């Protein structure tokens with residue numbers, strides 16, 4: 001697919017790279033270990049498609065650096081505004097702030113819906129036990145790494161998951177995203193701080209997202225984005241929800257009714273799996289709540 005006819009006809013002075021920073025109309029393209037400042041070709045201004053962080057682009061160094069074409073996207077998040085994520089690392093603290101299972105499940109559903117692989121890193125295991133959290137999400141089928149600050153091996157265990165991938169680090173303010181990134185690469189020197197100070201500064205301060213090289217791939221710290229941002233642009237139909245809970249997969253096709261919603265229907269194998277402890281009860285509760293929300297959204301939309 002070509003988004004810009006003019007660009008396709010251009011000569012061979014074009015190179016390809018990945019946008020790692022976008023501030024106003026100024027972009028930084030990362031190509032072959034080098035950063036090139038670019039503007040976007042005027043043609044993007046008149047289109048719904050504008051370059052975003054994570055975009056693979058064609059650019060030319062002529063005219064002070066110009067992005068000429070956006071290559072097809074694998075996926076697109078609206079807030080944070082990022083394209084082509086391979087995976088999202090959900091950083092969850094065992095305590096301070098306490099984990100919110102429902103919000104985490106909502107975010108995981110969005111990631112599943114967009115086919116972005118979710119990973120979990122549990123921090124602050126020195127403050128509280130994380131056995132339940134870990135068990136629930138491992139049962140759900142997700143890779144869960146516990147990152148004990150006293151155990152350097154735990155951080156090392158995360159590295160292979162990042163190799164060659166574009167990863168967004170996501171999670172509440174104060175869970176330890178920046179601390180973790182700094183431990184993965186000391187050169188990053190990202191600011192870290194205590195929760196109270198950060199909350200005081202305002203939770204909705206929008207800061208630009210930036211991708212930086214990590215483990216032969218790229219990673220972004222996504223500060224200042226809450227689950228609300230993440231979710232508000234993504235409405236998932238109630239019929240599509242069960243497909244976004246990977247641990248439901250072995251059961252969904254074996255219910256008595258082919259259109260089973262897995263709520264009150266008789267002979268529902270999903271409900272059976274919940275009763276048997278094969279699907280975590282908290283995950284099933286999140287499903288029911290999201291189903292109710294999806295119904296309400298539909299009713300609201302139809303008005």
Ligand SMILES: Nc1nc2c(ncn2[C@@H]2O[C@H](COP(=O)(O)OP(=O)(O)O)[C@@H](O)[C@H]2O)c(=O)[nH]1
Pocket residue numbers: 123124125126127147148149171172173174175176177178179180191192193194195198
């Ligand atoms: N006790 C403990 N504190 C941590 C851990 N990870 C981060 N912190 C602290 O939690 C606070 C918030 O960390 P930060 O990395 O800024 O969180 P971010 O907002 O998610 O980027 C800082 O004071 C960190 O020192 C951990 O595993 N255990």
Ligand SMILES: [Mg+2]
Pocket residue numbers: 177178179191192221223
């Ligand atoms: Mg931070």
Ligand SMILES: [Zn+2]
Pocket residue numbers: 252255260261262263265267268269270271
């Ligand atoms: Zn069912």
